[in-house]
Amino acid sequence: MEYKGFSFTASNFFMALFLFLLRTSYGDVTYSFPEEMKRGSVIGNIANDLGLDPKGLYVRKARLEMDGSNTLYCDINLSTGDLIVAERIDREQLCGRRVSCVLKYEMVLENPLELHRVVLQIQDINENSPQFANDRITFEIRESADKGARFVVNQAHDADIGLNAVQSYTLQKNSHFGLAVHTNPGGVKYGELVLEKELDREQQQEVTLLLTAIDGGTPQRSGTAVIHVTVLDANDNIPVFSQNLFKVSLPKKILPLAL
Structure with missing residues (x-):
């Protein structure tokens, strides 16, 4: 009888606790804002968005808590109810x-206890320019290479994502090469040099080109690299005499050399 009585009491306790938490835990409020906002910038008024009285935030010790991080990138202005930027937010460093780059907080209020989930979506801004691993890209191409031959160029990297990442490449106009731009399965764009006119080492031993990577952000940013092509010799010429006939005249009597 005592065991059954204890079970009943425990069940009631956990049910009461569940109902209590249900009453004091509310739905999410989500804010979306760009990275690199200045400290003190207002993201939104969390008091109004949650239907709270801003005047009661200080008394109820309103605060933000975040699991797994010692840095609270955002804070609450207890006088106005504004959610503000407390620390510089670098999206690339975080995510x-x-x-998707999301920070999840819990807003805690006391007396009575209330818990509100706060979700912050950090938007990317076009703060980074495309960069090649090396500013100088070198190729050695034999002059016997066929027209249409292709040579893969190392892609440029951009710390930004989406449209703010590399969207296109351009190649300086020249007599020999064009540029084909491709997208790999991961969505990264890269270029290929395409030989449009055969090389002739006897006419030109080196070709220097400027390659530019361009992103799609606003403002648009770009990065450049110099392509240096060394034209290698091929055995494409046969020996040729300067004339077809050579005449040599010798004196009729040649004296022997003295020993």
Whole structure:
């Protein structure tokens, strides 16, 4: 009888606790804003968005808590109810190249206890320019290379994502090469040099070109690299005499050399 009585009491306790938490835990409020906002910038008024009285935030010790991080990038102005930027937010540092960059907080109020989930979506801004691993890209191409031959160019990297990442490449106009731009399965764009006119080492031993990578952000940013092509000799010429006939005249009597 005592065991059954204890079970009943425990069940009621956990049910009461569940109902209590249900009453004091509310739905999410989500804000979306760009990275690199200045400290003190207002993201939104969290008091109004949650239907709270801003005057009661200080008394109820309103605060933000975040699991797994010692840095609270945002804070609450307890006088106005504004959610503000407390620390510089670098999206690339927080989330790398992930498409979605989200910070999750819990807003806690006391007396009575209330918990509100706060989700911050950090938007990418076009703060980075495309960069090649090396400012100088070198090729050695034999002059016997066929027209249409292709040579892959190392892609440019951009810490930004989406449209703010590299969208196109351009090649300086020249007599020998064109540029074909491709997209790999991961969505990264890269270029190929395409030989449009055969090389002739006897006429030109080196070709220097400027390659530009361009992103799609606003403002648009770009990065450049110099392509240096060394034209290698091929055995494409046969020996040729300066004339077809050579005449030599010798004196009739040649004296022997003295020993």
